[in-house]
Amino acid sequence: MTEIMDIVSLPTEQLLSVESLDYSNSYNYKTPHRHNYFEIILVNEGEGHQFIDFQKYSLSKGSIYLVYPGQVHLLRRNQANGLLLQFKKDIFEFIFPIRHYDLFFKQAELKLKLKDFELLHQLFKQIEILNLNQDSTHLSFCKIYSYLEIILITLIENQSTGVFFDQVNFSAKFILAVGENIKTKRKVVEYAELLSLPKDKLTAICKKTFGKTPLKIIHEELLLEIKREMILNEASLKEISYDFNFNNPANFSKFIKSNTGKSASELKAELLTLYNL
Template identity: 50%
Template sequence: MQTVTLPHPNTLIAVEPLDYPNTYDIHTPHRHNYFELMLIETKGGHQFIDFTKHPLQAQQVFIIYPGQVHLLARENAHGIVLQFKKEIFDFLFPLKHHQFYKETPLLKVSPNCFKHLCDLSHTIGHFLKEENPSALAKEKVYSYLKIILITIIEQQGNKSISLEQQNFASTFLSLLEQHIFTKRKVTDYTKLMGLSNDKCTLLCKQTFGKTPLKLIHEELLMQIRRLLLLNQYTLKEIAFELNFDSQAHFSSFIKQVTGKTASDLQTEMLNIYQTTS
């Protein structure tokens, strides 16, 4: 499965129409290494985000995160796509990338809010087309993007969290992303963060409403499902790739978390794309 990058390595953000000419094969599942904010203006077609099919309807907003499996069948749909790297949050203080993670990528907004997001996106696109933009012009781009993202946070109904919780969430999620293939005990992460188990559990429950072990298991299962979807490895090879002690331990984890066997889970993953694409 290919990993798609923004076309210009030094570009932190891009604005494109939904039907722009992609530089990669749009007919096969792929991953982005950047965020993608998709505004659907007219309906038509569907897309898969990880393991769920979403019909494309007018005035929908989708948030696709780095690393998610994606497949888009645009058909007659039109809209706007904002693509931006995680590093852009260095310029968007106090916003953090973790504030946009939610269980479903689909966000429903009012017609006025949708128009507001589209207008701001077009404005960013206008600035990006300028030759030799000034430093102030770049700041305008960051400012408009910040307004867009703040609006999305408000629409999601995200509760206000303390600075301590923001810093914890950003650090914990980043560590999970970096180390999930080799570290899956709560103590692995508390040591990296210099926290006690009790403090880590408290902050996880306050910030995510889940225990740290639950978050670790969810991230590990997500990586397992993505590797199963590739259909390039045997179950034994996936267990080895994820550093399980044995295939039996790997299968036991899947059974414990999903109630399914590893083979059944793989069949389920492959059927999602093959029978409904």
């Protein structure tokens, strides 16, 4: 099996960076990996493709993508060129009131109007210039944070669904809570308690925002995290089942079968084939 890298990090002292799409990575980007930071990919021209959480996306001129921390990523640049904006979750301390969970979008590929794409490209370049300046001042960093805030606001505005903000806010917090607790909490009522919401209200918000019940979302997130472990972890299926707190491997296999129509071993083989591993 090809060596698989798990978590990729930015340098400890670095909150943000802008790189060209063809920059010299410090890790093997040709194998599946996960970042512990956000990555916004802006493609100027050329072509290629990438996988973000097992979904294949073509790279083409004018396209933009958001990779969230923890997502499985594999980028095949080919002839594509553009810019990468990478930033840690800690940076949200400086761009209040935007929160990292405001960036929970339904799709990794973001559709923007040409004028918005050009604006983001200009802001990426401005951040790059300021970031490379050896004589940066406190005001320089204020500019960087302001430019980043405009970028994120632009993305959020373009992904607006017309759902009331408080509903989006609660649904994003729910998704975040599920991601953080998926190995130990599987019941809707547990998440309703975490969010201090009545169970019925959480159900109504999820149906309005996602068109799904909270339980469906919990099961989807559980399956997604299991798939991530299958592709990034060389543990056996039995070990993975216990890691996710299934009572026994049989229940683990039953969950996989009911949600994919495949056995656990068939699903893992399919994922390895998808990434040519």
